[in-house]
Structures are given as structure tokens and as C-alpha cells.
Amino acid sequence: MNRLSLAKQLGGDRLEAAADALLNDLTGSKRYGKTREMDYVFPDDQLNIGNVDEAITRLGARTPATLSYGSDGSITGIDGGEVIRNKKGGINIDQVPSPRGKDYVKYSPSVVDSSKNQVVEAQLYPERFAGATGQLGAARDMGLAHRYNDYENYRDINNRMEVTPEALERFGSLVTKGKAEAPIATGMSGGGAINGTRGDMVLIPGTDRVFSSLGKDEKAAYLKDRGNVFLNQWLQQKGGSMGTAQTQIFPPGKPSHMDHIQSLSSSIDAKGADGWGYSDDPTNFSYLDADYNVNTKLNYDLQTVHQLGRLADTMRQAGLGDRLPGNLTQKELGDPNRKRLSQNEAIGELISRTIPADSSPDELKLALKLLKQAESEQMSWSGRLAD
Numbered sequence: 293m294n295r296l297s298l299a300k301q302l303g304g305d306r307l308e309a310a311a312d313a314l315l316n317d318l319t320g321s322k323r324y325g326k327t328r329e330m331d332y333v334f335p336d337d338q339l340n341i342g343n344v345d346e347a348i349t350r351l352g353a354r355t356p357a358t359l360s361y362g363s364d365g366s367i368t369g370i371d372g373g374e375v376i377r378n379k380k381g382g383i384n385i386d387q388v389p390s391p392r393g394k395d396y397v398k399y400s401p402s403v404v405d406s407s408k409n410q411v412v413e414a415q416l417y418p419e420r421f422a423g424a425t426g427q428l429g430a431a432r433d434m435g436l437a438h439r440y441n442d443y444e445n446y447r448d449i450n451n452r453m454e455v456t457p458e459a460l461e462r463f464g465s466l467v468t469k470g471k472a473e474a475p476i477a478t479g480m481s482g483g484g485a486i487n488g489t490r491g492d493m494v495l496i497p498g499t500d501r502v503f504s505s506l507g508k509d510e511k512a513a514y515l516k517d518r519g520n521v522f523l524n525q526w527l528q529q530k531g532g533s534m535g536t537a538q539t540q541i542f543p544p545g546k547p548s549h550m551d552h553i554q555s556l557s558s559s560i561d562a563k564g565a566d567g568w569g570y571s572d573d574p575t576n577f578s579y580l581d582a583d584y585n586v587n588t589k590l591n592y593d594l595q596t597v598h599q600l601g602r603l604a605d606t607m608r609q610a611g612l613g614d615r616l617p618g619n620l621t622q623k624e625l626g627d628p629n630r631k632r633l634s635q636n637e638a639i640g641e642l643i644s645r646t647i648p649a650d651s652s653p654d655e656l657k658l659a660l661k662l663l664k665q666a667e668s669e670q671m672s673w674s675g676r677l678a679d
Contacts, residue, residue, distance in 0.1 A: 306374060308354075309354045309355075309370075309372065309374075310367075311324075312325030313370065323393070323394070323395070326389050327540045327541070328350070328388060328389065328531070329539055329540060330532050330540070330541055331539065333351045334452075334530045334531070336453070337452075337454065338453065338454045338456065339453055339454070339456065339463070340456045344462045344463055347463075348467060349375055351383060351388055351531075351541070352376060352388065353383065353388055354373050354374060354375055355372040355376060356372045356373075357373030358370070358371050358372060378466075378468050380466050380468065380473075382466025383466070383468075384469065384473065385467055385479075385543050386545060388541070390542060390543055391538070391540040391581075396538075397409050397538050399412065399415070399535065399536055399584050399601055400583050400586050400587060400601075400619055401604030401617075401642060402617060402619050404601050404604050404605050404608070405608055406605050410428060411427060411431045411537050411538070412605075414428045414429075414431035414432045415431040415432070415434050415435040415438075415537060416598070416602050418433070418439065433445070433449055434536065434537050435598065437594065438595060438597060439594075439598050439673055443553060443594065447553065447575075447578070450532070452529060453527065453528055454528070455524050460520065460524055464476055469544075476523055477523045479519075480550070481515040481518050481522065486503050486572055490556060491503045491504040494556070494572050495560065496572070497573045498570070502561075503572075521574045522550055526544050526579045529578075531579075533580050533581035534553075534579055535580045535587075536581065538581070548581060549579065549585045550577060550579055551577075552577065553576050553578050554568055554571075554576055555591040559576075583619070587600070590625075590632070596638060599635070599639065599669060603639060603642060603662055603665075604616055604646075607646050610658060615645075615647070617646070635670070636666075639666050640663070643662050647659040
């Protein structure tokens with residue numbers, strides 16, 4: 293089958309499915325088609341009314357695709373590969389595949405391993421990648437934003453695409469979430485602390501009213517607007533995880549969590565005039581993959597997340613990876629009585645749990661070296677911020 297007849301047979305919806313099927317056949321794997329890449333789904337710097345429908349098509353889940361081959365090895369046909377549409381002609385976001393296996397690059401201390409992925413190395417050790425460009429350059433810049441608690445650059449690096457109001461409305465009208473096929477913004481609106489036990493302390497930005505004090509209609513209106521803000525933020529990130537330089541899309545929900553960039557406990561809501569700002573302000577929203585989100589749920593700042601990753605990776609490269617403590621469970625993370633650790637407490641606990649007091653003399657020397665290294669890094673990084 294020649295290129296023109298193949299393209300005519302496939303149409304736009306099936307072209308990528310055919311490419312994935314071909315790659316799987318050539319490599320003997322089932323990997324291709326299991327994720328969506330940000331720059332494939334959203335190739336432009338702006339999502340607008342002219343390209344939003346194509347983005348929805350590229351994002352959508354597809355039926356399994358298989359290729360047929362002639363005796364000479366040429367492609368003679370394709371079965372399946374159609375985008376799975378909802379009743380509105382759009383897609384259900386919950387059906388979009390999420391990264392897993394080798395396509396899910398993780399950064400939490402329990403699993404981080406710079407020897408297996410240069411993108412991870414660039415984020416943990418940005419000093420090694422001064423001249424890097426592309427994804428490695430982005431990972432380096434992400435690491436520097438973490439290192440210096442530079443929240444402005446952290447957000448700027450990740451807001452990769454402008455979303456016009458018309459595109460946001462169109463996306464929201466065609467894309468659904470959940471078995472009930474609710475509009476995606478409705479399905480996203482309740483994320484975060486506001487609908488939980490902290491609704492009595494989350495201030496409506498610019499006011500002295502907490503969310504729980506609003507009337508029923510006011511709450512519904514606020515959550516409706518909030519859902520659109522959340523959807524806009526996820527789209528601005530091209531569906532990626534704000535905490536990392538991964539290029540894969542994490543659909544909102546279980547794979548991707550809305551989280552406050554700066555924690556509620558340090559905001560005006562909790563601290564009054566001494567706080568940094570309102571926790572529920574749109575400038576404080578982000579979407580993070582579930583693994584990275586473990587760290588932010590501990591209320592660590594960016595620098596602490598970065599330093600814990602570096603120290604854990606150093607111990608893994610020293611052969612101690614099997615001793616690193618696992619991530620907290622969702623139940624443990626949600627425990628209101630769980631102690632919140634400071635940066636130095638978290639570092640001390642990570643090192644002491646990996647290298648306990650009954651370890652060998654050489655390992656105890658490493659533990660002491662890492663504690664001194666952490667102290668020196670913090671002093672150096674704080675000095676850079678003061679310059």
C-alpha cells in the first residue's frame with residue numbers, strides 16, 4: 293500500500309494508531325500508544341478555536357490497532373485505531389492512557405535514580421548541565437528553580453501554552469470525565485483542601501470570607517469558576533506534571549493531582565497578614581503526577597523536595613537504594629495528626645532511616661558526610677538568593 297492510499301484509508305483519527313502499531317511490531321513491544329506526548333497533542337504555543345478540536349482528537353483514547361502485511365512486508369491494511377468518542381463527539385478524559393513503567397519517570401526519594409535517566413540527573417544536578425538545551429535544559433532550569441525556591445520561574449517553566457477563552461470553552465464542552473460523562477471542569481472543581489476539612493479556613497481570595505461560610509448557590513458558583521480555572525491550568529501545562537521535566541501527559545484525576553504550589557499552612561488563610569498569599573488563588577494552582585505529589589503533600593518547599601531527591605539518589609548510587617524508606621501511603625498522608633517535618637528534620641530522617649546507627653563504619657561516615665553536605669548546600673543556596 294502506498295503512502296497516499298494508506299493516509300486516505302486511515303484518516304486523521306487513525307494515523308497515530310497506525311504509527312504506534314508499526315513501532316510495536318518493529319520492536320516487539322506493546323509500549324507505543326500507551327501514553328500521550330505533550331508536544332504531539334498540543335504542538336503549538338497557543339490553544340485556540342482553530343486547533344482545539346485536533347488536540348482533543350490527538351489526546352483521545354483509541355481502540356486497539358493491528359496492521360496487516362503483504363508477502364513483501366508492505367502494509368496492506370489496519371484494523372481498529374479509531375478515537376473513542378463520547379456522545380458529544382469529544383472524549384472522556386478518564387480513558388486517556390497514563391504513563392507507567394519506563395514511561396513514568398519518578399522523582400520521589402524512595403525510587404529516584406539518576407543513573408537510569410539523564411532528565412532526572414539534570415534536574416537533581418543542574419550544575420552538570422550548564423550548556424544543555426531542549427528537555428535537558430528544561431530539566432536543569434527546573435532543578436535550579438527548586439534549588440533556590442524560585443516559585444516564579446517554577447511556574448513559568450511549566451506554563452507552556454496560552455489558552456484562549458474560546459478554546460477553553462470548546463474543550464470544556466466536548467471533553468467529559470467520569471462514568472456520568474460530566475463536563476471535565478465539573479469533575480475537576482472539587483480538588484484540593486477547599487471541599488475537605490479545611491473549607492472553614494480557606495479564604496476566598498481578596499476577602500475575609502471562608503468557603504464554608506458561603507451559601508449553597510454561592511458555593512456552586514465558586515466551584516464552577518474554580519473548575520474552569522483548574523482546567524485552564526492543566527491545559528497551560530500541556531497536561532504535564534509541573535514538578536518534573538517529563539514530556540508525557542497525566543490526565544487529571546488519579547494520575548495527576550491538583551496541588552497548591554505553596555502550602556495552605558504558610559498562606560494568609562492560615563497565618564493571617566504574615567502569610568505569603570491566598571491559598572486558593574489561581575496563581576497557586578498546579579497539576580502534579582502522583583509520585584511527585586507525595587513530596588508536596590508533606591508541605592515541603594521546592595528546595596527541600598530537591599535536596600531530599602539529591603541525597604536519596606546519592607545513597608542509591610552508593611548501593612543503599614534497597615534501604616531507602618518507601619513513600620507514605622495516602623492514608624498516612626491524610627492523617628491530621630501526622631507530624632510535619634522541617635527541612636532539616638526530613639533530611640535527618642531520610643539519612644538515619646537509610647543508614648541506621650548499627651551500620652558499618654564506612655556507611656556511618658557517608659551519613660555524616662551527607663549531613664554536612666546538606667548543611668553546606670543550604671548555606672550556599674541561601675547566599676545565592678540574597679545576592
